[in-house]
Amino acid sequence: MTTIQMIEAAATRIGNRALRTPLLSSPFLDEIAGRRVFVKPECLQRTGSFKFRGAWSAISALEPEVRKRGVIAFSSGNHAQGVALAARLHGIAAVIVMPADAPRLKIDNTRAYGAEVVLYDREREDRDALGAALAEQRGLTLIKPFDEPQVIAGQGTVGLEIAGQAREEGIEQADVLVCCGGGGLTAGIALALEARAPGLRARPVEPQGFDDTARSLKSGQIERNVRLGGSICDAIITPEPGRLTFPITSRLCGPGLAVSDEEALRAVALAFSRLKIVLEPGGAVALAAALFRPDEIKGDAVIAVGSGGNVDPDIFSGALSRYGA
């Protein structure tokens, strides 16, 4: 179980290898939201998303004898790149297992960060069996994307930074909106805020139709998504909350929010024009909620985490042409 001590230890292990991302703001966004809006741009983080923090935390927490044999991860997205770079900076091997039909750009980027990419056929091969065989043969340690205490601790370092930055801005009470997939980032931030900024409350934000965490928080038990595809916010679509993350978010988080794909794309365009940052649609849902769900938020300030910026240029340009000021 992740604790505040583990989060602080993760921050120490990470040191200056991860970027301490700033808090950004714009009077134009404040005006739309009707309150002060602050954005924590984890898109600027190494590999373009917060995932590098959790990957570094988990890899650096391994026993040296175990770590040197290498790590393995299943991901075609931000987790893959985070694990690949964190492993390379540790000087160890990383094997990333991806579906053969993953976008070429994601495969190339993951390889460029130094990982060995193993492709499998979604229709005919069992990913978990393939990964287990590889891990067994080569003594690799599996780095899970969210349901792993040291990964949650690493993502929690975002919350430590928010606690300090909110204090500098004079914010004592506020909702902290977090783009939520499996809940690793949300849970980590919630734990850090509980200990270091108890007036701040973490709240998950999801795409409409994929609000498994919001529904689970409401019902008090793990609820699944009906669909697993069909949202432009692909980076944060998961079947259900994690077995480790849900007890944390359930104890600490305020109600979840959900936004439409169109609202996410409008937030992408506003982050471009007003903050000069690149967000992927899934990384913009928290900002979208901050801007377009004013009645569901409390307080005169709101903090939104921009969780990642690994977006296809065509999708980005499409958001600008439709919603760019």
Add this chain to the structure above:
Amino acid sequence: MTTIQMIEAAATRIGNRALRTPLLSSPFLDEIAGRRVFVKPECLQRTGSFKFRGAWSAISALEPEVRKRGVIAFSSGNHAQGVALAARLHGIAAVIVMPADAPRLKIDNTRAYGAEVVLYDREREDRDALGAALAEQRGLTLIKPFDEPQVIAGQGTVGLEIAGQAREEGIEQADVLVCCGGGGLTAGIALALEARAPGLRARPVEPQGFDDTARSLKSGQIERNVRLGGSICDAIITPEPGRLTFPITSRLCGPGLAVSDEEALRAVALAFSRLKIVLEPGGAVALAAALFRPDEIKGDAVIAVGSGGNVDPDIFSGALSRYGA
């Protein structure tokens, strides 16, 4: 004449009103450049460019009795927005004089930051006479865009931050490439580095065909540009180096560099895909030089200032469609 003491005093007056922008990096950019590349993203600065620093510095340095009557500036670009917001945060009036044919978006943004925009007809009205009459009537103080000691001191705070951040990264010797128009940012950074990081050397970067500063540094006297329009890097086109900035850059800077519009747009696309920041073409020329002029740069690391991000969505999308990975 601007001194290091004035730069440090400006940093104190600015306090946390300006963002301490981070240093960003990506292994992909290192590979292109053949050395470590660090980018100081002043596009993330308030109002989307470094100009807010100089405006704050100049306005905060005025005598209170003078300041409260308000300020005036001639600009349709980043300086206008910097002055407008710095004035508003001081609770004073700002009058911004712009040509009537300036882009509607820039006029609207400047107004939205709280300034009074006065439009003039480029063909039939004398801008300076109009401004002088307004200043006289209302007791406004002119805030010049670069040739003003306190403006140079404000821009120099970028150099103070670079000196500290380079030390944290272990960089002792490196070229610091700076997008250069009138030379206020370049001169301020050069002064700060001279005092606080003497192993770092500021070098101006300009668009090809508008390299007045590079040619002036070479000849030892102020040289003018032949043309004043026709580059996509409009934010950094000026007729000639400033009377105050040139003696500073001439004493302290290394040789100037120049890049093509196409190289600037490629840098815009790479800053999007690899750093997740939005640069305007004129704000990307230093990064372009870092990436595409490896033989003209010394050392195993280079620092490039990304000076602004106020770019039209169509131009940005055009850069992505042509050069986006």
